[in-house]
Amino acid sequence: MNNEQFISTAVLKAKEGKRVALQQALLQLINPTRSEPGCLYYILFEDKNNTGTFYMHEAFQDKAAFDHHIQTPHFKNFAGQMDDLMAEPIRLIELAQVSGK
Template sequence: MSSALQALVMPTRQEPGCLDYQLFELTDEPGTFYMRESFTDELAMEAHRATPHFQAFAAQMDGWLAEPMRLVRLTAIN
């Protein structure tokens, strides 16, 4: 799964509307990953989810997940 997630990083960073795309692995839980993503707006995020590289990953990810993927939306306050 790590290599599949890493394969998303560079193409995603080159997408229009991508502000930040970072992959992390929890130090105390190897094999548990966190993806921090920031896009200019909802349309850019939707466009990301429609890209071939994301769709290829999404088609495989269910077999790798111990629990459903969770999307947390944040709004900057400063």
Template sequence: MEIVITAVLKAHPGKEDELRQALDEVIPPSREEEGCLTYVLHESIDAPGTFVFYEKYEDETALDHHINSPHYQAYRKRAETLLAVRDVYRLREV
């Protein structure tokens, strides 16, 4: 079963550019992962510094691989001090 992730990420004030850089760096290796079907970053037009990832994976195994990948773990560590909000939703198509 395909799994969709949406992640709403809001930077701490003054950390927007640093968060954008960290997000940009995690995209290329994530898109290369086996089982990653879509990995797209958006930024809010109305609230700069608020980002939304739309991700789609073939199955739970592919998502687990992503979550445990070295590049994603490095991003998470770097983002700890950059994020004011991190809301992640695991979704399935209905």
């Protein structure tokens, strides 16, 4: 089993007129996700030059911790809102660290 950290950035684009609602839904994920076992960080950004495009930069202890995250009630609640809030499906970019800290 691979115990390597799971690091990714999720790209989330709001539908026209849904920017604030998507931002609020994403902010509601922060505290419960940060409390999950195996969550190392979970940070929300918005593209300054492309308002309504959000980036959730996240790291989990391993892929199993990430898999647990997407099965939690708070994430499933968010997933149930995605069709209404998002212009396109989440794009998850998995990252591998290549430099030191």
